[in-house]
Amino acid sequence: MVYFIIKKLKLKSALIVVGILFSVLMLTNCKNESGTNGKDEEATEQSTYSNPILGGDYPDPSIVRVGSDYYMTHSSFNYYPGLIVWHSTDLVNWERISHALTKNVGSVWAPDLVFVNDKYYIYFPAGGTNWVVYADTPNGPWSEPINLNLSGYIDPGHLVDEAGNRYLYLSHGYVVKLTDDGLATAEEPVQNYEGWQFPKEWSTECFCLESPKSTVQDGYYYLTTAEGGTAGPATAHMVVSARAKSPYGPFENSPYNPIVHTENRGERWWNQGHGTLVDDFNGKWWIMYHGYEKHFQTLGRQTLMLPIEWTEDGWFKVPDDIKASDDIELPKLKISEASHGLSDDFDNEELNLQWQFYKDNDLDRVSFMEGKLLFQAKGKSFADSSPILVNSGDRKYEVQVEFTVLDDVEFGLCLYYNEVANMHISASKERFSVFNRQRRKINEPNMLGNHGYLRILNDENEVSFYFSSDAKNWSRVERSIEASGFNHNVFGEFLSLRAGLFAFGEGQVQFDNFIYKSLD
Structure with missing residues (x-):
């Protein structure tokens, strides 16, 4: 066809036609390669991601989606200002946007970031008790920390039931009801869950039932917890799941436990555990959690992500053919232009968020x-x-x-x-x-x-x-x-x-x- 056009038209006109045909062909190929899902997304040459999502010591991730935006925070221990808040639109590329804690209240462990009644809250343990800070936007300013006077527990996980009541899941399988504003306890903690007993022959650090996180789905309250200890043997840590019809239980354990676990020392990622579920803007589900990299425990527990699938019997699990060390298909979301570099030329006249x-x-x-x-x-x-x-x-x-x-x-x-x-x-x-x-x-x-x-x-x-x-x-x-x-x-x-x-x-x-x- 191109040969026929060249023969009948002058050379200049022929070249124009050839250019048009070539452009149409390339546009068709691009559409076939990029596809579309009807959501707000951008085409990208990259089709997969590899763990870690955040390299370095970013353990105990807690993540919340608000519309098409995702926000995340982590344990900040004795580093201040603490509780770095991150933003992303694609779950893979993240940017620091604020610190939620400037007052030193002790070593900050396993926080939970939630969005309730148009406010952002972070619940966290430090200094032998539990605290909460809140803000109208994740960029801050964040409130001064409020002491919830909950001693003896760590790793609070926030929950809102179908009636709008607010609770905190706590370590050791406890739950406590909060006041309507979420800034104080309304009752005494009660035990609602005994955990999942992993096989005793497994090499673990301890039983250590902790890091309870909540997901409400199809009439069930799903409780995602960590067991086995966060360090020690490479196979110690794990993510387990249970569900109930009430925040108070009784809970039944998932037949797919453990949801995430390092099975042997030959794997790249050790001590995989402490997971939080999040659904993306397209209705897909993911689990954010942490793990040590084999031979590079100096880098701390790094933030990892895996896809989640829901089974016909109403449980969730990681697809059988996917491992944390694989190249994994990217979420089909609007690509973030986020950057979290560590260099600093000190031209901003203030200490930047990486410090x-x-x-x-x-x-x-x-x-x-x-x-x-x-x-x-x-x-x-x-x-x-x-x-x-x-x-x-x-x-x-x-x-x-x-x-x-x-x-x-x-x-x-x-x-x-x-x-x-x-x-x-x-x-x-x-x-x-x-x-x-x-x-x-x-x-x-x-x-x-x-x-x-x-x-x-x-x-x-x-x-x-x-x-x-x-x-x-x-x-x-x-x-x-x-x-x-x-x-x-x-x-x-x-x-x-x-x-x-x-x-x-x-x-x-x-x-x-x-x-x-x-x-x-």
């Missing part, structure tokens, strides 16, 4: 001048310096920062688990030093003067340290550190090895151009 203090939230230590961070030193040693940290999320990465010495302070870059477990390269007017767990490994004289650059390379848990005058030609400090043991099974506290900045002594140091680069 958190350890056991502190002293923003008076932070000021900005001409796009540079002025960081006030704290304490007399690294152990009490309360660094600011970012949540490192890669097997292999490097961090670097530009510095200018202003006062008599010692400062630098660190990889930090807690006050005991950490490593850093420090600088002063006189020297560069590398430390491992507060023990000095080596000194080198500072020949750069008052200005230079520091760099740490974490090559799959083998850590090396560098300094430079121009960020191009680097001098490697002789000592390297093997870091794979910096994890919960060794040091406790459920934390991760995070990169950050510190300063101690008297005065300030100037930082600029903090760069975090994944090298995977």
Whole structure:
């Protein structure tokens, strides 16, 4: 057909016709490849996603859908400001939008983020009790934390029954009714669930019935819980399900338990557990949960996602042919333009959302001048310096920062688990030093003067340290550190090895151009 047109028309006209035919053909192919589901979506070349959804220490995810928007938060432990709130439109790409907690009330575990009566609430345990904060929008401002005076329980999970009454599921299989505004308890907790007894020959850490989350579907109250312990053996943690016709039970356990579980040490993802269900804008269902990556427990418990299918007998499960280590078909949703990078040029004149203090939230230590961070030193040693940290999320990465010495302070870059477990390269007017767990490994004289650059390379848990005058030609400090043991099974506290900045002594140091680069 094209040959016939060329023969009958002048060359210019023929080329126009050929172009039109080619365009129609390509448009038809694009429609056939992208498809449509009648919802608001954008075509994308990417058709699958791979776990983790959020790399790094983002455990105990709680997620809520509001229209076509999704919001999520996680345990924040002793990092402040706490309770990072994330936003996404596609469940895969996420962006930080706020911190819901600025007042230090202790180590924050397993929160539950919900949307009720046009308000957002986060229920969470900390400091031996349970708290709630609320806001009109997930961007905040969030309220001051309100003490619910519920001691002895962790991991509250919010529930609204068919009559509009509000409850909290609690650890150990308890439930408590709330007041209508959700800001106080209305009754005493009562036990409503004994859990699912997994086979005793399984290698677990404990029974540990916790993290109850609620889903109301087709007249049933589905209770999604965790058992087995969150760390310890690779096969310890799991997600289990039960359902009842009343929030008070009685509950029957799912025949498909465990819903999520690491079956053996050969798998990529260990200690998979603590799940929350969410339906997407197209009516598909997903489970958000966490797991450690084999050999990279230093990264903490990372956020993972799997599709969920509902069975004919009214239960839910992960499809039999899908594993967390697979490439999985993307949700058919509007693609998020979200980004959660960790680098910072300090041009925003405020501490960006990726930064958190350890056991502190002293923003008076932070000021900005001409796009540079002025960081006030704290304490007399690294152990009490309360660094600011970012949540490192890669097997292999490097961090670097530009510095200018202003006062008599010692400062630098660190990889930090807690006050005991950490490593850093420090600088002063006189020297560069590398430390491992507060023990000095080596000194080198500072020949750069008052200005230079520091760099740490974490090559799959083998850590090396560098300094430079121009960020191009680097001098490697002789000592390297093997870091794979910096994890919960060794040091406790459920934390991760995070990169950050510190300063101690008297005065300030100037930082600029903090760069975090994944090298995977």
